[in-house]
Amino acid sequence: MNTDTIISMCRESFSAYDELWLVSARRDHCDNLIDLGIVCEDDFTVVHTHNDLGRKFKNSKILTPPKISSKSFDGIFSVVDDRIFDEVDRVIRDDLRVAILASSPNKPLSDYIKKRSAWEKFTITSPVDDFDKYIDLENKTLLEDILSGIESKLGYRILAESKNMSLDKNYHYIQKLFNAEAGESFFVQEAVSAAGGGTYKISNQSDFNRVQKILPKGMRVKVSTEIANAYSANGSLCIVPRGAECMVFVDPLSHKVLDTDCRSNGTYCSVGNDWGINWPKAVNSLYMEIAKSIGEILYKKYGYSGIVGVDFLVKREKMNTGCMLRK
Structure with missing residues (x-):
């Protein structure tokens, strides 16, 4: 056609x-x-x-x-x-x-x-006309539950280590919770957020205090460990219904271009995609496997059809991922 x-x-x-x-x-x-x-x-x-x-x-x-x-x-x-x-x-x-x-x-x-x-x-x-199902897909604190079936199917972990919590204690509490070394950084994400908004980096108690003042008291957020020295990547897939099953078409993995000034205000923002340099075959193969698995679980569990964007961090040919809806 x-x-x-x-x-x-x-x-x-x-x-x-x-x-x-x-x-x-x-x-x-x-x-x-x-x-x-x-x-x-x-x-x-x-x-x-x-x-x-x-x-x-x-x-x-x-x-x-x-x-x-x-x-x-x-x-x-x-x-x-x-x-x-x-x-x-x-x-x-x-x-x-x-x-x-x-x-x-x-x-x-x-x-x-x-x-x-x-x-x-x-x-x-x-892609999902039921609001309650859709908002679950936008909720960062539910990502672990959504993708847990994929990790068990693949046999390895693809998500960065994270925990859902409210910022009612201090930076040292988070360090202890993740068994992290002094000075290690963490990312805080509001449950429903996108395009860099609602994302904050915490590297010390001063950062913690700043973010704590921004967030409503008691708000539960997703706190993740930083994956340092990793490359940002974007993938996208299209889910096409076929009765109880579906077909998943996957685009090539791109390099995600970040705003050069993204660190100055504590937020991170994508400004485009670059397909000019191919990823190693091992990375592309893993990406294809993960992307197709995500498409299948979104269709079977949520009735999602259409286009999905998937964010990755690639480090030494290992991948960690997050899932978001591509507008």
């Missing part, structure tokens, strides 16, 4: 709906579909985004959530402009069918559609 045929099939699928909505973090999250000619900017009836970066959508009804929603990654999932509920009511009243273009489900919107018993009128493109 060639590219033109796939694009034509996608265009036909979207044209079957009466309306197309964009409900996402940013307005540019529909760029790929527009650039490929699958949909047009004028096709969007409702645009509900937390950030206006991207297209203007002059002929669409623009809904904007309260600005506070953009202050945290969690706000993307938990805050809406209440006027979107009126749009749901309109769809029900006029007996329409709507495709919602979204990289992730929004809880208030999903709950309202469920409350109105109207899911037969809406189709969401999110």
Whole structure:
């Protein structure tokens, strides 16, 4: 099947709906579909985004959530402009069918559609349409549980050593908990976070105190040991349903390019990918095995289909991984 045929099939699928909505973090999250000619900017009836970066959508009804929603990654999932509920009511009243273009489900919107018993009128493109299942995949403190089955299948550990806790003690307590040497560094991640936000490096008591002041009192976070002198890498896979089973297609492993100033403010941010230098065969082979296993468990356990991004740290041809949803 060639590219033109796939694009034509996608265009036909979207044209079957009466309306197309964009409900996402940013307005540019529909760029790929527009650039490929699958949909047009004028096709969007409702645009509900937390950030206006991207297209203007002059002929669409623009809904904007309260600005506070953009202050945290969690706000993307938990805050809406209440006027979107009126749009749901309109769809029900006029007996329409709507495709919602979204990289992730929004809880208030999903709950309202469920409350109105109207899911037969809406189709969401999110890889997982059930909010409670989706948010589990975004929760860093649940990563160990999600991937534990993969480690037992592969027969070796792929996750960095980590523990879930609240920062209510001190740096020396964390050292003792991990049986670490003096001066060893740790990373703290908020449960629901992404793109470097909500990630902090702790190397001493002063760092601990700073991060403790930032986090809400009692918040449980994921604390991981630092994997020093390792290379950052990105992988991606596409999960295609085949009944009770699935097919998993894997992209080549790339080098993850980090912001050169990422250490100055205590956060870490990716700025792109580089496929120019091939990884050693042993690393690529291990990556393929891990990626396919992740795809299979996400589909069978969570019903996840579509694209998944997987982050790795590679050290001396050994790999440690974290899983995130690629927008």
